[in-house]
Amino acid sequence: MHEFDLIQWIRQQQSPDAHVLLPAADDLAIVRFDPKDLILIGVDQVLDGVHFDLQSHSPLDIGRKVMNRNLSDCAAMACLPASAVVAWALPRKIDPETVKQIYTGIKAAGDAFACPIVGGDTASWDQRLVISVTILGRSAGITPVRRSGARVGDAIYVTGPLGGSILSRHLTFTPRIAEARELVSQYPISAMIDLSDGLSRDLAHICTESGVGAVLDADLIPIHPDVRQLPGDALSHALDDGEDYELCFTGPAGINRAIRVGTTIKEPGLWIEKAGERRIVKPGGFQHQLQN
Numbered sequence: 446m447h448e449f450d451l452i453q454w455i456r457q458q459q460s461p462d463a464h465v466l467l468p469a470a471d472d473l474a475i476v477r478f479d480p481k482d483l484i485l486i487g488v489d490q491v492l493d494g495v496h497f498d499l500q501s502h503s504p505l506d507i508g509r510k511v512m513n514r515n516l517s518d519c520a521a522m523a524c525l526p527a528s529a530v531v532a533w534a535l536p537r538k539i540d541p542e543t544v545k546q547i548y549t550g551i552k553a554a555g556d557a558f559a560c561p562i563v564g565g566d567t568a569s570w571d572q573r574l575v576i577s578v579t580i581l582g583r584s585a586g587i588t589p590v591r592r593s594g595a596r597v598g599d600a601i602y603v604t605g606p607l608g609g610s611i612l613s614r615h616l617t618f619t620p621r622i623a624e625a626r627e628l629v630s631q632y633p634i635s636a637m638i639d640l641s642d643g644l645s646r647d648l649a650h651i652c653t654e655s656g657v658g659a660v661l662d663a664d665l666i667p668i669h670p671d672v673r674q675l676p677g678d679a680l681s682h683a684l685d686d687g688e689d690y691e692l693c694f695t696g697p698a699g700i701n702r703a704i705r706v707g708t709t710i711k712e713p714g715l716w717i718e719k720a721g722e723r724r725i726v727k728p729g730g731f732q733h734q735l736q737n
């Protein structure tokens with residue numbers, strides 16, 4: 446299949462959208478937003494062999510995951526996804542049907558949140574598959590929530606059970622956009638992040654950006670049942686496993702629709718308390734290592 450055939454096929458997949466004045470067809474797409482909206486922008490790339498495995502994961506699942514990671518970043522700031530573009534580095538020998546399936550997964554994930562794919566770029570090379578999604582979000586009446594707003598004495602919450610996502614949920618999660626928008630419209634949420642790298646690492650980002658510390662209550666941390674199928678300490682999995690894609694946020698006490706796991710404190714660092722004993726937690730979530 447020639448690259449232009451693939452691009453032609455991709456163009457045919459686009460559906461009309463009120464925000465999209467000109468979809469992928471020209472040098473740039475044209476989108477229109479409400480002038481009151483703030484526009485948010487982010488990019489995320491996934492690599493075969495690092496974020497997914499083309500040999501063992503289904504192309505549809507890979508596509509969904511690529512898109513949902515970006516949508517989860519929209520959830521983290523409580524904005525609505527508005528449109529996205531996708532850049533591909535294709536292995537020369539990849540089956541065009543595989544690419545179409547991945548695209549179908551990307552589009553399905555976007556469609557679920559009214560986020561059209563309005564363009565992109567393809568190139569081929571002798572290396573493994575790389576897919577990069579750039580997403581635009583819009584504030585749509587809600588001030589974006591940052592990582593830096595937590596104050597000493599805030600309650601810390603997560604939106605669901607944690608750990609063991611590697612068994613399947615890293616491919617099948619639902620971005621918490623609706624939950625984020627509801628929470629932020631009802632409560633003064635002070636800081637928020639999506640759990641891509643693990644609670645210990647991502648909560649540490651909130652702490653660093655906000656200039657606070659945090660103490661977690663070991664008995665309150667919700668451990669996903671999947672963790673039972675993995676060797677090792679269950680609590681460590683809940684703290685350190687990446688790709689749960691739940692939200693972690695800070696705000697007032699008494700928010701019943703999320704699970705309270707701790708409190709922010711003045712003393713810097715991340716701590717965990719069990720049976721009245723407090724110990725420091727080293728951020729242990731997933732971290733990409735650069736190799737020489």
Ligand SMILES: [Mg+2]
Pocket residue numbers: 517518521638639641
């Ligand atoms: Mg994120």
